[in-house]
Amino acid sequence: MWSVLTHAMHRRRFALAWWALGVAGMCGLLAAAYPTVRDNHELDNTFANLSPGIQTLLGLSNNNLLSSPTGYLDSQFYANIWPLIVLVFTIGFAAWTIAGDEQAGTLELLVANPISRVRIALARYTALLALTASLVIVCVVALSALAPSTGLNHGLPAARLAGATIAAALCALVFASVAFAVGAVTGSRPAALATSAGLAIAGYVLEGLAAQVAALRDTRWINPWHWLLVTDPLRHGLTTQAWLPAAGACTVLVLVALPPLARRDLR
């Protein structure tokens, strides 16, 4: 199992390096642009006039102004860009773990070895978590290192930065887990990608609409975006409510996918 895990990570080592570079660059850009926003209070007024749905999606409110470090980071990074980065980074890998490898024909030779499909799937999901954790660490380290240069860390301890980074990554991981599960059960990479990406987009849109459309509010409890945005870990830290639902959903998705994977015919 360990060798399958290390092989999977080894396979993505160059991709991880490029993504890490990109994330670090993104953090540098965020820090560099903050003084402009911080000093422009007009922007606070502009954003205050936006609809509640948009404000929710941006993680803004009367208590969380764009010019503040938390408002800036929430609206420009943690409520959208960062989960999107993690989503794109993880979703392809998650769809590859079983379905992509199966459709490419490369899984055939691996499963002829004395390792079960379930172990292969678990090893590769663990690799997915490890790769995501690596990206999270790069992000937290880069922000912690660069934010002080422009005062972006004002009143913002590194633990809260880490909490927000982890919570948003977990939100993306829920959708990556959907890709993993659909791929494991169906053996179809397109189905895995389409389902997970579709759910991620639909969830994001629904969360915005739910702020205005009462009928949609009942859907929020199952929406990973809601779990992230409503708990606002940048302001309140990584509370149980911020990580437990997402972590639980990931676990359930993985566990539900394994029995059908063990039983079904490989393509």
Add this chain to the structure above:
Amino acid sequence: MLALPVIDARDQLRGVVLAIEVERAVHDGAAGVTAADLAQSVPLVSPDDGLETALSALSRNGGDGLPVADRSCAVTGWFTHRDPVARRRRRRARPANDRSRCRGPQPSLSGPQPPLSGGVRVHDPIVHTHGLTKRFGSTTAVQDLSLSLYPGRILGFLGPNGAGKTTTIRILMGMLRPTSGRATVLGKPAGDVATRRRIGYLPGDLRVDPRLTGTDLFAWFARLRGQHEPDLVAALCDRLGLDPSRRFGALSKGNRQKVGIIQALSHRPELLILDEPTTGLDPIAQREFLVLLRETAARGAAVLFSSHVLPEVEHAATDVAIIRGGRLVTYAAVADLLDRARRRIELRYASPPATAAFDGVPGVVDVTVDGATLIVTIDGPVGPALRAATDAGMVQRVMPVDDDLENLFMTIYSDRGDRIEVH
């Protein structure tokens, strides 16, 4: 005490064959067998009175005078499998697929009897399927397939595209679940995870991460199997002419196939399952590969390989299974199958022969004449045809025209829907 395997010696002749082989092993000192072992073990083999009688005769005269017509390759294989000294001795004396020793009672398709020419079941089968059926929706890919593959045997799995060869192989490897019937491999249900350590597998459509080198792949699989034999891998690469340091994606089709073959052999598996293994190999590599197959069988492993290349099956396999439309239509020892094939004899006469002499002769199915040369095709005993040949004129030369597996294969496929029984 020697632990002899359970033996299905159902008739006297088979029992005698076993007895003779055991006796021979005693004389050779193979596997530390002693006469006492024999005396204690063989009665357990079969309570058959005929066998007892035969053994009594053996103990009196050492086997002299008993029918030795039916030598079993399989029995020999069992001893060679267990004893390296005997294995070397017997390998020198006789190649693994020496068909000259495989003439005897022939298998029937009526049940999962092994296609061993001797018919002696000395081992549990390495592969055993019974009533194996696989459906994909309304399509039946494999239907009621029953076969057994024994140690030391090389089974050529033949059939046209879409006949169900790959489906059968993938069921044996656990990648597909049978709709009904059962398949056991090395005594465990097909797909058993731990058993895969003992199997070497080459898929029909070999795909490997293009960024991996051969060395990477062999090392990775060695870790998965818990068995790393770099010397063996290096020797295999050398024999097949593969540079393992190159990335898979940069290799030609033939060299990719070599990577697949080497990874299948690199852990000394007890069973090799190869789906069209020689695809893309150059003739030199093909020849070396067939030698490797024989060596694998000679150490007691079983080999199942599918192929479209009939001469290669004829050359390498001890047994052949022919599948059509998902059904097993023929399953027999290659030698037996060729024996069963129609015989053709070319006769050269001093002057154009009188073909009327062949009219109504039993077994003669075709006579063609070209000047003073006549070719007679016989289905059955050749005696009456030879008598007719001498009646037809002054025979100057007689030459058999060997039928090959390819002709036989075509015959089987032209026999619509009927099983070819080997009697």
